[in-house]
Amino acid sequence: MALLEVKNLGISFGGLRAVNAFDILIEKEELYGLIGPNGAGKTTVFNLLTGVYRPDTGKVILDGKDITGKKTIDISKAGIARTFQNIRLFKELSVLDNVKVGLHNKHHYSTLEGILRLPNHRKVEKEMDEQAMELLKVFNLEDAAHRKASNLPYGQQRRLEIARALATEPKLLLLDEPAAGMNPNETGELMDMIRFVRKNFHMTILLIEHDMKLVSGICEKLTVLNFGEVLCQGTTSEVLNDPQVITAYLGE
Numbered sequence: 001m002a003l004l005e006v007k008n009l010g011i012s013f014g015g016l017r018a019v020n021a022f023d024i025l026i027e028k029e030e031l032y033g034l035i036g037p038n039g040a041g042k043t044t045v046f047n048l049l050t051g052v053y054r055p056d057t058g059k060v061i062l063d064g065k066d067i068t069g070k071k072t073i074d075i076s077k078a079g080i081a082r083t084f085q086n087i088r089l090f091k092e093l094s095v096l097d098n099v100k101v102g103l104h105n106k107h108h109y110s111t112l113e114g115i116l117r118l119p120n121h122r123k124v125e126k127e128m129d130e131q132a133m134e135l136l137k138v139f140n141l142e143d144a145a146h147r148k149a150s151n152l153p154y155g156q157q158r159r160l161e162i163a164r165a166l167a168t169e170p171k172l173l174l175l176d177e178p179a180a181g182m183n184p185n186e187t188g189e190l191m192d193m194i195r196f197v198r199k200n201f202h203m204t205i206l207l208i209e210h211d212m213k214l215v216s217g218i219c220e221k222l223t224v225l226n227f228g229e230v231l232c233q234g235t236t237s238e239v240l241n242d243p244q245v246i247t248a249y250l251g252e
């Protein structure tokens with residue numbers, strides 16, 4: 001069974017059919033890329049998958065469960081986490097606390113225990129600190145743990161956003177242009193980190209990206225969107241050698 005199965009997904013904004021008849025199948029632990037020209041509908045697909053928009057056609061099945069049209073919070077609980085094209089962090093919080101916000105979804109202590117700082121509260125806090133530090137290590141951010149998130153360089157903020165998304169222990173991780181604004185060195189490091197996350201967290205990843213070096217370097221399969229519709233789908237080499245794709249996208 002595929003981890004994500006999307007059939008005939010679509011949405012219109014006024015007269016514009018932003019996404020139409022969108023299908024995708026993503027297997028567990030696959031590293032999958034969604035590419036296409038500006039305005040093709042890629043971010044809209046993420047917004048449909050995560051409940052920001054309600055599709056007007058189609059179905060989204062995650063790990064056998066129908067999550068079509070559910071609220072963002074319920075989809076997050078069902079196991080989809082994402083990052084945003086324009087980074088969204090808790091800017092005033094520390095790097096460590098940003099990751100702990102993600103962890104909070106899973107850890108429980110009662111409000112009273114929290115207020116009174118009872119032993120269970122302290123124990124849970126300590127465990128969360130340790131787990132958050134482990135995640136920061138993966139993204140080479142442990143030295144920045146106590147800095148304010150907004151004071152990090154841009155590339156590190158992007159990595160922190162991925163760490164925070166992973167802290168929710170999702171089944172599927174959606175990355176919206178993770179390499180945007182990164183230099184080639186930073187992009188290279190990011191590619192290693194994404195590979196590491198897939199392998200060591202057994203994560204399934206769908207990413208939107210314009211950087212073709214990243215796409216061809218780490219994605220196993222690709223879907224190309226053009227004017228809201230799937231232009232081509234298949235293994236990365238099949239898709240990147242497809243004449244239609246070269247004309248519509250790579251040739252521009």
Ligand SMILES: Nc1ncnc2c1ncn2[C@@H]1O[C@H](COP(=O)(O)OP(=O)(O)OP(=O)(O)O)[C@@H](O)[C@H]1O
Pocket residue numbers: 013016018036037038039040041042043044045085
């Ligand atoms: N909330 C909305 N209301 C109206 N139109 C929208 C809305 N969201 C997206 N669109 C339109 O839908 C189309 C697809 O936009 P989308 O942002 O999904 O493209 P994209 O492929 O992610 O582009 P880019 O690579 O530039 O980020 C665009 O024409 C956009 O203007």
